[in-house]
Amino acid sequence: MEEPKPDAGPAEPTPDAGPEEPPPPPRHDVVEAGEERPGGDTSLTPSSASTAFKRPAPNLTLERRAEFFTGEAVFEADWLPAPNTTADRDGLGPLFHSISCLACHVRNGRGRPPEEGEIANTLLVRLSVPGADAHGGPLPEPTYGDQLQPRGITSVPAEGQARMHWTEVAGTFADGTPYSLAAPELLLTDLAYGPLSPDTRTSARVAQPLIGLGLLAAVPEATWLEWADPDDTNGDGISGRPNRVWSRREGRAVLGRFGWKANQPDLEHQNAAALLGDLGLTSALFPDETCTETQTACLAAPKGGTPEVSERQTRALDFYTHLLAVPTRERVDAPEVLAGKAVFHRVGCASCHRPSLTTGTLEGYPELSGQRIWPYTDGLLHDLGDALADGREDFLATGREWRTPPLWSLGRTRLVSGHTRLLHDGRARSPLEAILWHGGEAEAAREAVRNLTQSERDALRAFLDSL
Template sequence: MMLQIQKKQKYSFNAVKKTLVLKSLVALFATGLFAVNSADDIYTEKLSKNSIFKPIKGLNNKQYDQYILGKSFFRIPWVESPSATTARDGLGPLYNANTCISCHPANGRGTFYKKNSNKLSRALVVRLSIPSNDSKEHKQYIKKIGFVPEPNYGAQLSINGVHGVMFEGRPSFEFEKIKVTFPDKEVDTLLKPKYVLKDLNYGDLHKNAIVSYRLASTLMGMGLIELISNEAILANEDIDDKNGDGISGKANKVYSPKTKKFELGRYTWKASTATVEEQIAGAMHNDMGLTTPLHPDENCTKSQKQCNEAPKDMKYKFDVPQNRLDAIEFYLANLRVYRPKEDKQFKKGLELFKKLGCASCHITSFETKIGKIRPYSDFLLHDMGEGLADGRVEFEATGSEFRTAPLWGLALHEKINGVKPRLLHDGRARDFQEAILWHGGEASKAKHNYMNLPKQKREELIKFLGKL
């Protein structure tokens, strides 16, 4: 009795959608599919540091062993090669963190700063790219990974290197303060970030380099997101805003290294990854420099001689073979999911949330084969306006478009980390109100509605968001 996670229907944008044979999440259990008995097997209403650090109920012994195996690879540090610890070597040569949990404490959202420090945490990574010049090479990059990597530093800046390999650089932030005045004369201050990269060890960035900071999201509910049908997500597309509500969400069409086809993107800040497995493999490659069957090459650019010549463990073809990747996928897909108590106060806040128009993008629920789930996202791309635009293209996502961020699990952040969550893709917003005030583009109307509420009602909405 485990959460049934199925591979998505192949998503064809040039032909009629095809129905696929359902496939088990993990090769170990490919002989059968599993289903939960009730929502109580999945959800917990316990608000604590360990709320989403435990498995769903009902796993049999083999499944629980697989869960524990995946958990160990997720939590225990990886080391550089060659090493006597052959199960966890292969770190780097360039990397940001040596464990997954460094960026996702207790499987939750990452923090902006290190604990009790004003230094940026490892959960805030720097994504790099350059505009396409329409060359054959660049077109291939756009097709396969959705963007063109920066020539000297690749797709992501690495802040660490193994012995003998220089790290790439250090990220830093400077902020400009912006005053916002409400109609009732309340004044709030926003922080507009200015990105600064220091100690660049591999030369200057490309003159047109695009730099975007990304804060690690919660891992809660990743398996449930895969259960949402393509049809349910696409039903909310309105690319040309035919209904005239100002909301024109669109699905991202992303290349899958697993299926070798274009699929419906549903993970990452720009919905540029299709499945849990691909999200894990991408993070391992970019954040820890680990090779997998989906990313078989080392995370080095052509000009990084030390990185390319670093020692490798030749015992295994990949740092993370498929069975270990499967175990990590199984672990993340079968975590408990926090569900807030929907008391009278919660329902009152939810009604206000809908009335303001927030639910036009942060859709409150989806029906799946195991029942209703509440991620508070439509998993579509929306133009968020000039203020949040990072200029970075990822497949169909433009420089001002982002996936609607799921809001579930926000209540856990302070319990896990002891600090309030930093919000938006780069963590610039220090609270929910700042995050709302940064909304532009398609979200401008909802922001306007919020700003024109009486202060008491604004506080009511903020309390609701804090319960999710």
């Protein structure tokens, strides 16, 4: 028989290893997989710098590319007053801002504010009075509606013109290097229908670039909401929150995704609202003209059909705006770009301009689904302080809140749009100026940038120019 083994007794206590060491912070001065293709499979290396925002997503089939170019034709078409022999392009106005979508989104890029003494062209002016409409949106100004219209068809007087007066405001970085910001004053002149209501709220807005919008439409709502922290429960000073806006198509309030204040639920609403507000064109989603009761000539003007933009045209336009390619990035591995990327994260810019995420499934758009993208946005509203406030509420957005704009292809602005103007009214002449205008939740990041050395600022510029 086998001898019984002696009892080993109680196990020896293991020495106390103490608390676990926290993991090291992530490094940001390295190239991450996929960031050179910010639009995932919709990314495309441009063959021409000036047309970098105008190409179709390369993962479109040949048949679907044909639909893209049909939509491009709608986007670029010049519309005409009714009645006109070109029946599929009449109905412009009676009051309007531009004659085509392309007129404001030149080469699908950014608009700009007017220079001193110049009349605004690719900048529009939102109007409202205190209160909210039946669905929680802004109340239009009684005489002029919700947008100042600088043009009218024959026999219909234009509402007025927008100009800007600019004042230089001096500042200094912590190292003593001076800078100057251009502070805008909006001037509304030549008002044809009498004075504005004394409590009118105005907001100047430049046209935004069009690339990658379909990818943002494909981001699951849960992703945006996961990043929301309206009560700043983590104490980092950032309290982004979603807007909830009215969807005419669904008949309910939904997540706001597009527009400077995230006041549009999807691209279909965004496009139809722009057709109506900017060109005076009705569609199935927005079937009524915007003439107010006091604008009798506008009310009496001929119409271009009911609606003026056909369902076929709106469907093609929606397809086009969903599937514009996102340009690839260059110099992602350049030392100064990686150094600037590390600065971008260290000062806190990435708290709102979140670098990357993955799209979900968007019905009808398989090209956009399941893509790892790098838009540098969290899609949320943030309080940016008094300096950038327009005082105009828009659904849940306050007069100090703005949606985080995507930064992809920021460095291509000059070659595509012919300028480098940024922010909602175009006041910033460079990305660094845009940062220096930030306050509110972004004040700490702004001050961190003001305290950078010259070499760190140069690195940050290099990174932003590489996007």
